[in-house]
Amino acid sequence: METIVSRLEITQVFCEVDDFCQQFERLWQQQPQLPSIQGERLSRSRMHMSEVITIVIAFHGSGYRTFKDFYTKQVLPGWRQAFPKLVSYTRFVELMPWCVMTLCCYLYTRTGEITGINFIDSTPIQVCHCCRARAHKVFVGYVGWGKNSVGWHYGFKLHLVINDKGELLAFKLTAANVDDRQPVPDLTKDLIGKLFGDKGYISQPLFEQLFARGLQLITRCKRKMKSRLIPLIDKILLRKRAVIESINDQLKNICQIEHSRHRSIFNFLVNLLAGLVAYTYQEKKPSLDIHPHGLPALPPTIF
Structure with missing residues (x-):
């Protein structure tokens, strides 16, 4: 391997x-240091x-x-x-x-450049099997129950933002019961251009908040929502949102940011952060072979 x-x-x-x-x-x-205790051994x-x-x-x-x-x-x-x-x-x-x-x-310091094309997604980080959630004590008070298309999980949720080159732009760790839309303003405070996400990020107030500072949120429509007119290039890029799901898969299966053997919250954070750093050193990242200045001008289409 x-x-x-x-x-x-x-x-x-x-x-x-x-x-x-x-x-x-x-x-x-x-920086100002905390006063040391008299007789404290600094080794x-x-x-x-x-x-x-x-x-x-x-x-x-x-x-x-x-x-x-x-x-x-x-x-x-x-x-x-x-x-x-x-x-x-x-x-x-x-x-x-x-x-x-x-x-x-x-x-x-290992984050990528802002290209104007951004993808956002969240992935569950389980700390134990669901059957052992009640007996789990290491992360009590930090984790919660969450549910996605796969099912219920107990642990954290990792929110990621990447560019079209597959480079990490921002990340945030929350409990699994936190709504995906809640950390978006903090994650995207330095971004511009377009932000592509799944249906879990649909929110008119969130769209207006991001649009006011130069970031357009683009998501798929739900079944009962009316179709809207968007540029064809946005529709194509929205279909390429699976690139961030590929990154989540690599982080779990190659960089191993998720396992159930943690015995300390600090060692868990070290494991997570080191896994993200290891991914940034990966030469071939899941990416799109495009550049925002080289995109053709395509007419809008019904979506």
């Missing part, structure tokens, strides 16, 4: 992550944060199904020369939550 790591030079990932971590630490030290791990982040990102493109197998069978035996200060698997798991903020900030 060809993986993201095999197609990407791991040294390049580490160099980019390390450069960002150095800048992030300098800016962080310039640093022998592994640098950039090393931890690089290994976590590499896991999501390695093809391994569990991080323990990846770390014990790939990292410890084979990467000792690249990372001479490796720690045990148990200690590494303890270090992972400390890189949540840095990893989240780094993900924002």
Whole structure:
């Protein structure tokens, strides 16, 4: 199985992550710090944060199904020369939550360019099987019940916005019972052009709110809604909305952002963020071979 790591030079990932971590630490030290407790011991791990982040990102493109197998069978035996200060698997798991903020900030540096053609969708992130929802305790207070075309699920909902090149533009994590239309204004605050979504985003107030700041929301009509006149090119692009569903499928099956083995909310966030970063390093992303300035002028059509 060809993986993201095999197609990407791991040294390049580490160099980019390390450069960002150095800048992030300098800016962080310039901010007012919380007062420390008298006698508090301030210690640093022998592994640098950039090393931890690089290994976590590499896991999501390695093809391994569990991080323990990846770390014990790939990292410890084979990467000792690249990372001479490796720690045990148990200690590494303890270090992972400390890189949540840095990893989240780094993900924002990996977002794509605004092309004027945007696609939005949400995908469920289950934290356990529905039969074990009542006994689940790790994410109590953070998750909820949600329902889509497949059925009921218990967990979170990941909202994504991409461009026509398959690049991530924005993301947001909510409970599964949150309406898809609620996070749209925050997700699209910097976008312009056209936004293509499914029927779950139909809302006249939302359309007017986005249109007032230069973003046109385009969705399919429901059965009982009247047909409307839209340009043919918009109808064609609306049919290409499946590209974001392909990305959701890759995030779950290749980058493994969803599994039910989490024992900590912070490790869950690290797993999710690292999976999104690993996707941005993927050379061939699901995309449309178009450019907004090269689209032909087509007449409107009934839709």
